[in-house]
Amino acid sequence: AQKITQTQPGMFVQEKEAVTLDCTYDTSDQSYGLFWYKQPSSGEMIFLIYQGSYDEQNATEGRYSLNFQKARKSANLVISASQLGDSAMYFCAMRGRDAGNMLTFGGGTRLMVKP
Amino acid sequence: GAVVSQHPSRVICKSGTSVKIECRSLDFQATTMFWYRQFPKQSLMLMATSNEGSKATYEQGVEKDKFLINHASLTLSTLTVTSAHPEDSSFYICSAIKGTWGIQETQYFGPGTRLLVL
Numbered sequence: 041a042q043k044i045t046q047t048q049p050g051m052f053v054q055e056k057e058a059v060t061l062d063c064t065y066d067t068s069d070q071s072y073g074l075f076w077y078k079q080p081s082s083g084e085m086i087f088l089i090y091q092g093s094y095d096e097q098n099a100t101e102g103r104y105s106l107n108f109q110k111a112r113k114s115a116n117l118v119i120s121a122s123q124l125g126d127s128a129m130y131f132c133a134m135r136g137r138d139a140g141n142m143l144t145f146g147g148g149t150r151l152m153v154k155p
Numbered sequence: 156g157a158v159v160s161q162h163p164s165r166v167i168c169k170s171g172t173s174v175k176i177e178c179r180s181l182d183f184q185a186t187t188m189f190w191y192r193q194f195p196k197q198s199l200m201l202m203a204t205s206n207e208g209s210k211a212t213y214e215q216g217v218e219k220d221k222f223l224i225n226h227a228s229l230t231l232s233t234l235t236v237t238s239a240h241p242e243d244s245s246f247y248i249c250s251a252i253k254g255t256w257g258i259q260e261t262q263y264f265g266p267g268t269r270l271l272v273l
Contacts, residue, residue, distance in 0.1 A: 073258045083246055085199075085264035092259050131198060135258050143189075143250075143262055145198045 044146035063132030072136030161265035178249030184229035185251035
């Protein structure tokens with residue numbers, strides 16, 4: 041079975057600073073995908089970034105980058121130059137055949153950006 | 156990206172009534188859609204997988220007779236909460252995959268529906 045763990049229930053970051061949100065996973069699959077989603081207070085889930093298990097380079101999307109360390113089974117999200125609008129819940133998720141290609145979510149991290 | 160809409164965004168109903176929630180993929184065809192439930196301050200819990208033209212696959216512990224799912228077309232899936240009770244009050248989110256359902260395909264989520272059963 042696959043499992044996603046986000047150990048930080050809540051985090052503060054100063055505006056304009058970078059922040060790292062932790063995510064570790066466990067799976068017996070060799071091929072899997074890792075995703076990060078942002079959920080603002082409105083409730084919608086916004087896709088941020090994707091990393092494939094065979095991708096050699098860390099994924100980047102604008103201010104978002106994924107620090108993928110396969111041996112450690114971690115897929116941390118790095119947000120650079122935090123903005124007030126980044127305040128939200130962030131969910132790490134993975135998909136693999138181990139779970140029938142279903143998306144499995146972590147418990148989430150609430151990020152609060154301080155002005 | 157891709158756009159998924161949900162309707163209604165918010166609904167309040169009396170206990171014992173049924174509520175239908177629609178999920179539409181606006182700019183792509185979705186063979187597979189998913190329905191999630193989210194309690195306050197918790198993560199998303201998958202309720203069921205909806206496949207166009209066939210019966211939905213429910214996760215363990217989800218009552219299929221209570222949460223009726225219909226995926227009548229490649230752009231529409233509906234979730235009907237039958238005989239709703241206060242404990243069914245929750246945030247329901249649908250999701251769809253654009254393209255073939257594979258490991259790397261991104262799931263796009265609707266804006267969610269807040270259900271309050273009085």
